[in-house]
Amino acid sequence: MNKTGVLLLSHCGYSFMEELISNAAKHSLESFVLSSLPLPANSYRIQELQEKSAWLAVSENHALTWEDVEQVMQELAAQGYHIVCCLSVWEGYRTLMAKANQILGVADMEPAQVELLLNKYQLRQQLNQAGLSQVNSVLLDEHTWIDLQAKGKPAFIKPVTGIASYATFRLTTDKSWQDIEKIQSEIATDLIYSSIFSANRGFMAEDYIPGQEFSFEIIAVDGQPFVVAIHEKIEVDESGSAVLENACVAPPINLNESQLPKARAWIETIFQHLQLQWGCYHLEARCYNDHWEVIEINPRVGGALISPSVSILTQGVSMTQLWLNNLLYQTAEEQLQQKAQLAKFDLGTETYQQSPMSSYFRVYFAHAGRIRTIQQNICCLEPELVQVSLKSGTEVVETAREVFLGQVLWAIPQDKKNELLPKLITESRNTIQVDYE
Ligand SMILES: Nc1ncnc2c1ncn2[C@@H]1O[C@H](COP(=O)(O)OP(=O)(O)O)[C@@H](O)[C@H]1O
Ligand SMILES: [Mg+2]
Structure with missing residues (x-):
């Protein structure tokens, strides 16, 4: 058996494990999974992960600690396994991932940089002092x-x-x-x-930051950021105790030819100031009267369907794949190749090559109550991907966060975008339909 692989950190048995394991396999790499303890209702995930990975460890608690990661790294080494890099999409483990990569000698963010980005107050203060935010x-x-x-x-x-x-x-x-x-x-x-x-x-x-909201999916290679995609949040619901981001389209529809290079230059300035040299980022920002303000900078891949949505734009390379490449391609030659690939996706630059496809996805959130039925309805375009995460009979309790019910992704040919997108935005509201008791 091949004993070389990627160390994946899973939160409670999840965190895109299937996607990450399959990405590693594309590089002929095994997956060594360290998961925190799943909730009792999801304990079946342990067996599932055991079957899908080459090596699995489950921690005692629902959250991983640095000691857990360190111990697993030692155990793997003692058993003759070779870890090429560590990856986790769970924000709570991003610092652990950075620490592990530091030990493995893999170029990644510094743990202190991760901590800064995760602290939204400190980040705002820093951007503000540098004149990069007026908030x-x-x-x-x-x-x-x-x-x-x-x-x-x-x-x-x-x-x-x-x-x-x-x-x-x-x-x-x-x-x-x-x-x-x-x-x-x-x-x-x-x-x-x-x-x-x-x-x-x-x-x-x-x-309060007014304006239209966008997310920038970014890969930084050796100090150079590449904007792989810009998602425009075309429906944002601020009515409850959690802002719900319902629908996204990429490339954006409300940034014109002159605004894109400016947005791109602004990203470059932010990255330079924060010295973000390596890694994958989901930077959320709002634009009002041509002025950009950061909402937050996530030092990881975006949630919801951001990763497969990027795959539509790049014609087959998802955001999690690009992130793994970023960790694996470390020689000067590999970096050059990586930069050349990313430059083609980089909106707002001269190297950008327009994608033949646009992507659109909608996220469906549950509200409190007992679900009677969940039904999928057809609309004007066949979806690329449908994920439903709750089932009938589920009791959803009142909470101050988003509760995912399901999500659906569509790929729209560029020449049909003007005709299909407006229809899709309306019709997709009912693609997943839920009845509560
Ligand atoms: N200062 C702000 N002004 C207006 N809206 C904001 C502001 N900060 C956050 N939001 C809205 O709330 C959403 C969630 O905030 P965010 O900081 O991104 O938290 P999370 O880490 O939970 O995603 C944002 O996507 C944005 O729509
Ligand atoms: Mg956010």
């Missing part, structure tokens, strides 16, 4: 909360470190500091998500 931010306590509410300036509340839009909302007069305390106790008991917030349970407020 003011403050750490929240009862006093600063009351102060802000009294001022009445449009403000946005979010955890200093967070994911899944957990507790992200506009500061309005009907909300109170007690709401934050309630959310904090909800987070503390959330077995899957609590570890993300454990290093930093605080909340922050920042100026």
Whole structure:
């Protein structure tokens, strides 16, 4: 058996394991999986991962620690396995991944850089001081909360470190500091998500950023960032305690020929300032009157269907594949090849080659209640990919984060985009239809 492989860190048995294992296999590499303990209802994932990977270890707790990773690295070495790199799409393990890669001698982000990006308050302060953001931010306590509410300036509340839009909302007069305390106790008991917030349970407020929202999928090679795709969030729902990002299209439809190079140059400036030399990023930003503001910079691949959506644009190379390439291609020659490939996808630059396909995906969220039926309806275009993650009979409880119900991806030929996209945006609302009891 081939004893050379990639160390994959899985959160509670998930984190795109099947996709990552298959990506590794394309490079004739095995997958060594270290997973945190799945929730009792998902314990079958242990056997599934055992069957799909060359080597599996499961930690005692629902969140991995550095000690777990270190121990597994030692065990693998002792058993004669060779780890070429470490990869995790779970944001809570990004620092562990960076530390492991440092030990393995693989060029990746510095662990301290990961920590900076994950701390949205520190990141905002730094961008602000460098003149790269005009957004003011403050750490929240009862006093600063009351102060802000009294001022009445449009403000946005979010955890200093967070994911899944957990507790992200506009500061309005009907909300109170007690709401934050309630959310904090909800987070503390959330077995899957609590570890993300454990290093930093605080909340922050920042100026409300108006405008259209986009995400930039970026791969950095030896100090050079490449924008592999720009997704425009064409439907954002801010009505609840979590901002829901319903539908995305790529390439974007509301950035014109003159705005794209400016956006691209702005990304370059941000990356240079933060010295982000290597890795994969999902940078979220809003644009208003031609002014760009960072929402957050995730040091990882985007969630939802971002990775397969990139595959449509690049005609077959997904974002997770590009990320693995980034970790594997480390010689000067491989880096040159990688740069040449990425340059073709790089929107807003002269090397960009227009893709014959556009991608569009919609995410379906569940709300509280017991699901009676889930049905898939046909619309004007056959989907590329349909994923439904809940089933009838599931009881969905009230929560301050997004609850994925399903997601569907479409590939639209460029010459049919004008005709099909508007139809798809409307019709896709009912592609996955749920009835509650
Ligand atoms: N300052 C802000 N002004 C307006 N909307 C914001 C602001 N910060 C975040 N948002 C909205 O909330 C969403 C979730 O916030 P984000 O910081 O991306 O948290 P998460 O890490 O949970 O994705 C963003 O995609 C954006 O739509
Ligand atoms: Mg976000």
